[in-house]
Amino acid sequence: MNSYFKVKFWSLPVVGVICILIGAYLFPFGPDKRPLAELLMLAGIVQFVLFAVWYFIRYRRKSKETVNS
């Protein structure tokens, strides 16, 4: 995996954490901020899910390479 994909890969959980932290921070601010808070949390969840899927694909590819070698 080249450096571009490495950055892309590890940015997913980092951005996910940041989105969830900001979303959770805005959550107790009442109904006005609630849609933004939920949107950020949802974005964070999507980042985490993408990371998990990509991680699983990488793990499977690596394990296949190990078996082949």
Added chain:
Amino acid sequence: MMKRKYLFASLLLTGIILFVAYSCTKDDEIQGSKDRTSNVLIYEDKSLMDEVSPYFYDNHIYQIELLGDNQEREQIVRAALAEGVDEEFLMIDEAQKFHFNHTGVIMYSIPTRDPEQTLILYETEGFYQVSMAHFSPAEGGLMFFELKTMDDREYFSLKLDDQNNVGELKVFENERVKSFNKAVYSLTLSEESQDLTEKGISTNCCRKESSWSNCMKCTVSDCEGSWVCRFTALIAPVELAAGLAASCIGAGPDSRC
């Protein structure tokens, strides 16, 4: 020939005039009977509907109606009779209905044969609280006013001077009023909780809670009502908890929302 035509035209004209006059009289009669059965608006200030003053003594009445001879009036008379009021004692034709801007409770007042007494009924969702208002002159040119439930127990009294300034306000413990208040409170609460269920989210700003722990409790209960928040708690519980905890720092009645 001309004379005949003239006579016919004048008859026709007279007939039309008579018909119109008769119709108008008939309309007036119908209108009159309608007025007797429907409520008549005595006072209305629509600006008071939107601007609710936070002060107790300020104007909270935005509409007053004179009750017509209808089912609504029958219902309040029935509620009064059920509390042992004599129908002959009431001047039911002068019954009035008061709408308040700060509560959904409606007040009816029915003058009685005794000029110093007025029957007061509070109504909400079909529940009635029947009371008797007593007015009497007090020392120093003041007016003494008290409200009693029908078991002759007072729950509210005050004195008014000639400029309607309130003084010596006293509120008494009264079981009947307490149970009516409970009924109103539980009705209001169930309506509010229904609203919350319909909206799916709380309308509270949890940072207005008195302490950090109360803010957290409020936020957690709000979070339970939001599927996104619950899903986030499944995926990233630590991050979510950290974000909520940080947000509740500095929570209090004066905090920013």
